[in-house]
Amino acid sequence: MSTAEFVVVANRLPVDRGADGEFKHSPGGLVAALEPVMKRTDGAWVGWAGQPDLTLDPFEFDGMLLVPVALSADDVELYYEGMSNDTFWPLYHDVISPPRYRRLWWETYVEVNRRFAEAAASVVSEGGTVWVQDYQLQLVPKMLRELRPDLTIGYFHHIPFPAYGLYSQLPWRKQVLEGLMGADVIGFQRVADAGNFTRSIRRLFHYETRASGIRIPQEDGSTRVALAKAFPISIDVDAYVELARRPEVQARAAEIRESLGNPKRILLGVDRLDYTKGIRHRLKAFGELLHDERVNVEDVTLVQVASPSRERVEAYMQLRDEIELTVGRINGDFDTMGHTAIRYLHQGYPREEMVALYLAADVMLVTALRDGMNLVAKEYVASRIDNRGVLVLSEFAGAADELGMALRVNPHDIGSLKDTIERAITMPGAEQGRRMRSLRRRVIENDVDAWSRSFLDALARVRADSRAQGTR
Numbered sequence: 001m002s003t004a005e006f007v008v009v010a011n012r013l014p015v016d017r018g019a020d021g022e023f024k025h026s027p028g029g030l031v032a033a034l035e036p037v038m039k040r041t042d043g044a045w046v047g048w049a050g051q052p053d054l055t056l057d058p059f060e061f062d063g064m065l066l067v068p069v070a071l072s073a074d075d076v077e078l079y080y081e082g083m084s085n086d087t088f089w090p091l092y093h094d095v096i097s098p099p100r101y102r103r104l105w106w107e108t109y110v111e112v113n114r115r116f117a118e119a120a121a122s123v124v125s126e127g128g129t130v131w132v133q134d135y136q137l138q139l140v141p142k143m144l145r146e147l148r149p150d151l152t153i154g155y156f157h158h159i160p161f162p163a164y165g166l167y168s169q170l171p172w173r174k175q176v177l178e179g180l181m182g183a184d185v186i187g188f189q190r191v192a193d194a195g196n197f198t199r200s201i202r203r204l205f206h207y208e209t210r211a212s213g214i215r216i217p218q219e220d221g222s223t224r225v226a227l228a229k230a231f232p233i234s235i236d237v238d239a240y241v242e243l244a245r246r247p248e249v250q251a252r253a254a255e256i257r258e259s260l261g262n263p264k265r266i267l268l269g270v271d272r273l274d275y276t277k278g279i280r281h282r283l284k285a286f287g288e289l290l291h292d293e294r295v296n297v298e299d300v301t302l303v304q305v306a307s308p309s310r311e312r313v314e315a316y317m318q319l320r321d322e323i324e325l326t327v328g329r330i331n332g333d334f335d336t337m338g339h340t341a342i343r344y345l346h347q348g349y350p351r352e353e354m355v356a357l358y359l360a361a362d363v364m365l366v367t368a369l370r371d372g373m374n375l376v377a378k379e380y381v382a383s384r385i386d387n388r389g390v391l392v393l394s395e396f397a398g399a400a401d402e403l404g405m406a407l408r409v410n411p412h413d414i415g416s417l418k419d420t421i422e423r424a425i426t427m428p429g430a431e432q433g434r435r436m437r438s439l440r441r442r443v444i445e446n447d448v449d450a451w452s453r454s455f456l457d458a459l460a461r462v463r464a465d466s467r468a469q470g471t472r
């Protein structure tokens with residue numbers, strides 16, 4: 001197998017395999033974020049092809065070498081659905097849903113992480129760089145360093161890192177931190193996430209941390225410094241702007257408004273169907289606004305796209321039932337023959353359709369209870385080339401650190417969420433313009449290219465330092 005100087009390791013490959021066995025680009029946020037970097041560097045990508053029991057040889061796809069890691073049906077259940085999405089996911093999102101701690105899940109997680117580490121070690125060239133992605137693979141940095149001490153290793157954590165009081169629940173809390181400390185640079189979305197991580201290191205290992213550096217004692221008596229720092233992720237802004245400018249996308253936006261009966265205002269929510277996203281809080285606030293007659297179904301429609309996600313995990317099944325019950329009730333109470341209160345879509349859509357929806361929406365509702373970043377907020381802003389539209393943004397989403405001109409909201413405070421939605425619906429055009437221009441400046445300056453460059457620059461500096469010191 002050919003080798004690559006730069007290798008990304010992520011739970012998923014950036015492709016989906018259709019029923020015909022053909023691969024096509026998959027639409028996920030992580031994929032969109034990393035693909036430009038991969039193309040620039042001629043790299044390799046190690047990941048799972050998304051189907052159980054599928055063993056595939058490495059193959060070329062759109063200028064990248066893709067290296068599939070096979071997962072059995074048991075691996076999917078125990079490592080992906082169990083440990084990743086029923087333990088780490090709820091624990092790292094402030095236990096919104098109770099995390100479950102199962103020893104068999106953990107054992108499989110260790111085993112599968114080793115498989116990813118071995119696959120990466122086999123494809124990366126001597127002295128190369130590996131960039132490991134996200135909470136499914138937290139043990140890979142250490143495993144990889146043991147297999148290949150010549151490498152420079154980065155890790156980016158796409159989801160929140162919780163406060164020590166919560167993190168300390170994890171029965172394997174020391175092993176996970178050790179796994180992460182195998183990286184030279186450990187990136188987080190928010191300054192607060194990096195702070196929570198370094199505090200956990202101090203509490204559990206008593207290592208010295210100064211500025212962003214963690215001083216890790218080595219067996220030979222020397223010290224290795226790993227960097228733990230915030231690198232807020234972003235989107236491919238140009239791609240969204242280009243789509244928003246297309247006449248056919250704008251025509252589709254008009255068609256969407258028309259098909260909803262041309263309401264005066266369209267509110268939009270776009271989420272994976274996940275309990276972290278605050279969809280129930282959003283529906284409650286909107287339902288109460290209708291009930292209080294502060295908004296009228298003839299004038300205002302909420303479009304809620306809830307794309308199917310992790311459908312075999314119990315908490316997600318329950319959430320779907322609750323949301324669909326609530327939507328049915330609100331629509332039953334308030335719909336008229338010509339207008340619906342909530343147009344609920346349990347489907348995923350291609351990017352063109354999403355941009356048309358963003359253009360059609362007067363108000364974007366991001367009410368996450370906890371979210372690493374929330375790229376939807378940035379996609380909406382990037383798409384609003386007319387400098388109109390209002391972003392309502394939860395302070396618990398990472399994007400709130402950068403997007404100060406959004407209408408910030410605490411989604412747990414239903415009263416103030418209602419007031420904020422009403423304010424967004426009635427915001428004068430001039431204020432919309434002032435806010436949206438400022439939001440757009442932020443998003444355009446810090447696009448996904450800037451994100452990956454700043455992370456990879458930090459990694460390159462570590463590599464240069466260790467080469468200068470002769471440690472690598």
Ligand code: F6P
Pocket residue numbers: 011012028029030031134158159309310372
């Ligand atoms: O950012 C969190 C994350 O788990 C990503 O790793 C992933 O691309 C996305 O959410 C979708 O999740 P899943 O891969 O479980 O469908």
